[in-house]
Amino acid sequence: xxxxxxxxxxxxxxxxxxxxxxxxxxxxxxxxxxxxxxxxxxxxxxxxxxxxxxxxxxxxxxxxxxxxxxxxxxxxxxxxxxxxxxxxxxxxxxxxxxxxxxxxxxxxxxxxxxxxxxxxxxxxxxxxxxxxxxxxxxxxxxxxxxxxxxxxxxxxxxxxxxxxxxxxxxxxxxxxxxxxxxxxxxxxxxxxxxxxxxxxxxxxxxxxxxxxxxxxxxxxxxxxxxxxxxxxxxxxxxxxxxxxxxxxxxxxxxxxxxxxxxxxxxxxxxxxxxxxxxxxxxxxxxxxxxxxxxxxxxxxxxxxxxxxxxxxxxxxxxxxxxxxxxxxxxxxxxxxxxxxxxxxxxxxxxxxxxxxxxxxxxxxxxxxxxxxxxxxxxxxxxxxxxxxxxxxxxxxxxxxxxxxxxxxxxxxxxxxxxxxxxxxxxxxxxxxxxxxxxxxxxxxxxxxxxxxxxxxxxxxxxxxxxxxxxxxxxxxxxxxxxxxxxxxxxxxxxxxxxxxxxxxxxxxxxxxxxxxxxxxxxxxxxxxxxxxxxxxxxxxxxxxxxxxxxxxxxxxxxxxxxxxxxxxxxxxxxxxxxxxxxxxxxxxxxxxxxxxxxxxxxxxxxxxxxxxxxxx
Amino acid sequence: xxxxxxxxxxxxxxxxxxxxxxxxxxxxxxxxxxxxxxxxxxxxxxxxxxxxxxxxxxxxxxxxxxxxxxxxxxxxxxxxxxxxxxxxxxxxxxxxxxxxxxxxxxxxxxxxxxxxxxxxxxxxxxxxxxxxxxxxxxxxxxxxxxxxxxxxxxxx
Numbered sequence: 001x002x003x004x005x006x007x008x009x010x011x012x013x014x015x016x017x018x019x020x021x022x023x024x025x026x027x028x029x030x031x032x033x034x035x036x037x038x039x040x041x042x043x044x045x046x047x048x049x050x051x052x053x054x055x056x057x058x059x060x061x062x063x064x065x066x067x068x069x070x071x072x073x074x075x076x077x078x079x080x081x082x083x084x085x086x087x088x089x090x091x092x093x094x095x096x097x098x099x100x101x102x103x104x105x106x107x108x109x110x111x112x113x114x115x116x117x118x119x120x121x122x123x124x125x126x127x128x129x130x131x132x133x134x135x136x137x138x139x140x141x142x143x144x145x146x147x148x149x150x151x152x153x154x155x156x157x158x159x160x161x162x163x164x165x166x167x168x169x170x171x172x173x174x175x176x177x178x179x180x181x182x183x184x185x186x187x188x189x190x191x192x193x194x195x196x197x198x199x200x201x202x203x204x205x206x207x208x209x210x211x212x213x214x215x216x217x218x219x220x221x222x223x224x225x226x227x228x229x230x231x232x233x234x235x236x237x238x239x240x241x242x243x244x245x246x247x248x249x250x251x252x253x254x255x256x257x258x259x260x261x262x263x264x265x266x267x268x269x270x271x272x273x274x275x276x277x278x279x280x281x282x283x284x285x286x287x288x289x290x291x292x293x294x295x296x297x298x299x300x301x302x303x304x305x306x307x308x309x310x311x312x313x314x315x316x317x318x319x320x321x322x323x324x325x326x327x328x329x330x331x332x333x334x335x336x337x338x339x340x341x342x343x344x345x346x347x348x349x350x351x352x353x354x355x356x357x358x359x360x361x362x363x364x365x366x367x368x369x370x371x372x373x374x375x376x377x378x379x380x381x382x383x384x385x386x387x388x389x390x391x392x393x394x395x396x397x398x399x400x401x402x403x404x405x406x407x408x409x410x411x412x413x414x415x416x417x418x419x420x421x422x423x424x425x426x427x428x429x430x431x432x433x434x435x436x437x438x439x440x441x442x443x444x445x446x447x448x449x450x451x452x453x454x455x456x457x458x459x460x461x462x463x464x465x466x467x468x469x470x471x472x473x474x475x476x477x478x479x480x481x482x483x484x485x486x487x488x489x490x491x492x493x494x495x496x497x498x499x500x501x502x503x504x505x506x507x508x509x510x511x512x513x514x515x516x517x518x519x520x521x522x523x524x525x526x527x528x529x530x531x532x533x534x535x536x537x538x539x540x541x542x543x544x545x546x547x548x549x550x551x552x553x554x555x556x557x558x559x560x561x562x563x564x565x566x567x568x569x570x571x572x573x574x575x576x577x578x579x580x581x582x583x584x585x586x587x588x589x590x591x592x593x594x595x596x597x598x599x600x601x602x603x604x605x606x607x608x609x610x611x612x613x614x615x616x
Numbered sequence: 617x618x619x620x621x622x623x624x625x626x627x628x629x630x631x632x633x634x635x636x637x638x639x640x641x642x643x644x645x646x647x648x649x650x651x652x653x654x655x656x657x658x659x660x661x662x663x664x665x666x667x668x669x670x671x672x673x674x675x676x677x678x679x680x681x682x683x684x685x686x687x688x689x690x691x692x693x694x695x696x697x698x699x700x701x702x703x704x705x706x707x708x709x710x711x712x713x714x715x716x717x718x719x720x721x722x723x724x725x726x727x728x729x730x731x732x733x734x735x736x737x738x739x740x741x742x743x744x745x746x747x748x749x750x751x752x753x754x755x756x757x758x759x760x761x762x763x764x765x766x767x768x769x770x771x772x
Contacts, residue, residue, distance in 0.1 A: 039749035073738030220694035223735030299676025377696035383738035
């Protein structure tokens with residue numbers, strides 16, 4: 001028997017939860033336990049807090065809550081203290097006893113744990129004062145810092161499944177109108193309006209329909225879907241139930257990458273709870289809605305993020321895309337109408353139902369309403385997950401939120417949209433970020449990866465990297481993609497090795513056209529973006545490789561030489577660490593690299609404390 | 617390998633051939649790779665041709681047809697890790713472990729692998745050693761971590 005049998009029961013259940021929480025009046029310490037913070041040792045911090053709270057007899061006053069990703073991965077492990085939202089960053093287990101004693105018990109602020117702005121040194125006490133958070137609009141991610149992802153009660157107490165009850169009251173047609181009006185566009189990268197997808201699927205004649213959530217986040221450098229699933233899985237489940245109700249589906253799948261074990265674990269728990277509470281199963285909330293969700297783990301193929309390949313994979317076949325003369329919304333999984341949206345798109349749906357389409361379209365831009373989550377990574381000070389209103393400029397995201405480029409280096413480019421996107425130079429920093437603007441400039445939104453590059457990043461190498469990736473991930477069905485990408489990779493490799501000519505560049509441009517024209521799915525048809533955008537904006541750098549046999553950024557191995565400068569004080573560390581034993585020099589004497597033997601591994605530069613190794 | 621384990625896994629999915637991918641994944645989770653006898657057994661049990669299982673196993677990156685090492689070092693090759701020097705870390709580990717990327721040492725102690733992206737991009741470059749994430753790694757820290765595993769092997 002389901003715990004929550006109807007909407008009225010859900011409301012009273014929520015009231016009880018909130019009452020109980022208010023009565024207990026516990027101070028909540030939310031500790032980020034996303035993949036990033038876990039890598040910094042978050043589980044040890046959580047254990048240390050629990051032990052200390054127990055030891056000091058504070059268990060009835062303070063709740064220790066491991067949560068999903070708070071976004072500010074650069075500064076993990078993050079400890080957020082409610083209700084003031086005071087944020088301690090880079091917390092280590094050793095510091096926990098003092099934090100409990102002085103801050104939680106004594107109310108004292110420990111300066112050394114506060115965020116300090118790298119450029120000004122200024123310290124900030126609360127989360128919303130920190131520039132990284134201040135300029136964001138965290139409609140989706142905000143809840144990650146408050147919810148225990150393994151507790152459905154936490155989600156319900158915060159208004160969870162309210163969107164679903166509203167949807168059930170409105171009826172499928174009115175829900176569809178609301179989603180269409182909100183004009184929520186596919187967050188997986190395509191930007192296709194979800195409402196139109198739902199409508200076609202709903203109207204396609206069939207006795208059976210499916211709902212699929214695409215969590216095969218394959219773009220390297222993107223991890224927003226992972227963080228939503230890890231931090232707030234019920235939001236995605238609720239979005240999928242609303243979709244199923246609207247289009248009339250009774251079966252759902254979440255196709256999630258096997259590289260995301262924590263997301264799979266949290267989603268499995270959340271699904272079991274949703275079933276027990278009565279949000280999944282037969283007769284959901286006392287209506288005649290039947291719906292269930294299964295998890296499918298991906299096999300590590302990038303192309304399976306493509307809808308038809310993904311569906312083939314769920315059917316137990318090799319994940320090859322097919323031509324979409326008939327769209328998957330009409331004939332998808334098992335040849336039945338199938339609605340597929342991305343994790344972030346589904347997470348937006350409860351919000352739209354809860355607060356209304358009018359509220360939703362007041363956020364963002366006219367063509368791209370709402371917010372978008374970006375993974376701001378690479379050569380930027382504040383790496384992490386950023387949720388910004390559509391229409392913010394690249395400059396605002398990278399410099400105001402991201403805090404600019406580290407080590408005093410210069411901004412060179414930002415890569416958006418993963419392997420299908422492109423690199424945009426400094427002259428495009430004032431571009432407003434939305435689906436259409438990025439596309440017009442030769443890049444794309446993609447799933448929201450934003451990789452910042454500085455003057456030490458070689459754009460020829462970046463193009464080579466993406467071609468290498470795509471060449472490997474091409475499923476091989478279309479000749480232009482399979483063979484074309486290989487040849488393109490060879491040509492760009494030639495340039496990076498100083499073997500290219502101007503003719504190589506024209507050949508690359510010609511071949512890009514062919515690959516685009518002759519390929520079925522988006523992997524092939526957008527594969528030329530990383531190459532063409534770097535050629536468009538960084539042609540000088542290509543020419544330096546071709547004409548001068550020089551890599552200005554000092555990356556392409558074949559074109560660079562390592563040299564030890566006068567800064568060397570003869571500490572001998574590089575000589576000891578050199579794997580080829582090709583550094584000669586006595587103690588306290590200038591060392592010299594034998595360039596004949598040097599394999600350009602860069603270890604000497606890494607280990608030198610005196611900045612004496614130079615690349616030219 | 618113990619084929620009754622394979623039977624148990626197939627049973628978990630009610631012997632449903634559309635769950636082939638999941639069954640293969642579970643078998644690999646147990647054995648660290650897909651042994652030939654397991655493939656034959658799945659084929660017979662589900663009435664799916666061996667060729668189809670191999671086509672899946674070679675298509676999806678996550679499957680391995682050869683035994684892998686006791687310790688698995690995985691270098692993340694995502695874009696964020698790449699611009700922060702992931703390629704150099706692969707080459708470094710190739711030298712330290714004396715094995716090419718994708719390969720396993722002869723004593724079956726170490727396997728060196730690359731992964732497209734594990735989504736811990738803020739911590740790049742990132743190397744996963746036996747399931748533990750090492751963020752912002754340097755060649756020096758990698759050498760230490762590998763040395764630790766090698767000495768542990770000697771101590772056993």
